Amino acid sequence: MVIVFALVALAVLAAVAGLHWYVWRRLVRDTTRGPGPARRAGTTLFVAGPVLMIAALLTERAGAPFWLQRTLSWPGFLWMALALYLLLGVLAGELIRPLLNRLSRPPVPAPPGRPSRTESGQGPAVQEAEPPGTAPTAPDPARRLFVSRVVAGAAATAALATVGHGTYGVLRGPRVTRVTVPLAKLPRAAHGFRIAVVSDIHLGPVLGRGFAQRVVDTVNATRPDLIAVVGDLVDGSVQDLGPAAAPLARLSARHGAYFVTGNHEYFSGAEQWIEEIRDLGLRPLQNARTELPFFDLAGVNDVQGESEGQGPDFGKALGDRDPARACVLLAHQPVQIHEAVRYGVDLQLSGHTHGGQLWPGSLLAAAANPTVAGLERYGDTQLYVSRGAGAWGPPTRVGAPSDVTVIELAPR
Known part of the structure; x- marks a missing residue:
């Protein structure tokens, strides 16, 4: 298993290095006139960027000192997003490069003593074929450099x-x-019962207390009847992020605020976070159900909890409920919808996908999840997937804006 992991890690590193080399070649080498300050600066950037990116990932996952995580996360994760769109920009540039080369090519003058048909008054000009054995004209280095700079500038x-x-x-x-x-x-x-759905806040070395307060203000401004926090609240320990999560104590709803774990809670000390969340006034639903005045509200642990013997237990949460009552289920991952259908859930509220977060990530998210974002029906069960309030890794979203969703229930 260790050997397989090492081989996969080496393959990933090789792919990252190869893609960075390709983008460096197009943006730095092809746009400079040989070794010099500009090329050295660009090369330094394309070496430091991926090093910081990998260091940010490793320190966060390894639980390194929080000051070190914060130091590395901003430049490292922003480079992750920038490198993706530099690559896409360079690839798009390859499509227009031939056209620019053709447009920037100077006209070929007619050979001396052989006027074109236009010059001799005999109709449209026709380019004479080169005599056999004539070598093609060598590309103009200045023109090639100009085209490379135009394409690179547009991509960057x-x-x-x-x-x-x-x-x-x-x-x-x-x-x-x-x-x-x-x-x-x-x-x-x-009719009109409002549930504020909040997912994937991802408090961590990048998004901290100020961001948590903005989320709380946004939720409270909707004046919900109930608040559902459906996982991936944090990326770090209670010791490091307890102060960042403190604004959650000000979440306010007539029927309270409820929480279920996401996969990232199990990377961050789920048991400690569940206690912290309870102290903040939120009610964790750990494979449990509560009866509200108009419907049952249930919650199941995330699938990642299976690694700690705390996985989802639909039977415990839903097995003995009254099927005549409507049931709303909080479950972090959309893939849990299939069990929800089996247990006759009316509505499942989920997150996890971030809506793809960085386009074209939505294509990958669609391959791994039954629904990436929005409302869909599976038999008699409806699934709503929030794009999430925060972001993991780069504090950046493209094509998948962050949201807090207010679900307004209505009888049918």
Whole structure:
């Protein structure tokens, strides 16, 4: 197993190195006139960037001192996003490079003593074929350098603008999405019951206390009847992130705030976080159910909990409930919908996917999840997947804006 992991790690590192070399070649080597300050600066950037990126990943997962995680995370994770869009920009540039080469090519003058048909007044000009044995004209180095700089400049500008806009979108806090969900078993008295769904806040070395406060303010402003925090709240220990999570104590809803674990809680000390969350006034639903005035609210642990013997137990959470009552289930991962259907759940609320977070990540997310974002129906069960409030890794989203969703229930 160790050998397989080592081989996979080496393959990943080789792929990362190869892609960085390709982008360096197009953005640095092809745009400079040989060794010099500009090429040295660009090369330094393309060496330091991936080193910081890998260091940020390793220190976060290894639980390194929090000051070191914070030092490495900002440059390392931002480089991760920037490298992706530099690569996409360079690949797009390959498509237009031939056209630019053709447009920038100077016209070939007619051979001396052999005027074109236009010059002799005999109709449209026709390019004369070169005599046999004539060597093709060598590419002009100045023209090639000009085209490379144009393509590289456009790719770099587009990548920087994309990452800058996507980072601003995360740091300013999530926007509110409103969705009406009709439930057949819901009594008419529950019409308009509002559930604020919050997922994937990912407090950590990048997103801290200030971000948590923006999320809390956004949720409270919707004046929900109930708050559902559906996992991946943190990326780190209670010792390091307890102060960052403190604003959650100010979450306010008439029927309270509830929490279920996500996979990242099991990387961060799930038991300690469950106690911390309880102290903050949220109620953890660990394979448990509570009866609210209009429907049952249940929650199951994340699939990752199986590694600690604390996986999801649908039978414990749902096995003895009254099937005549509507049931809303909190489950972090959308893949848990299949068990929810078996147990007759009316609505499952999930997160986990981030909506893909960084396009074209949505394509990968779609391959691993039944629903990437939004509301879909599976038999008699509906599944709503939030794109999440925060971000993992790069504090950046492209094509998948962060959100807090207000689910408004309605009888059907």
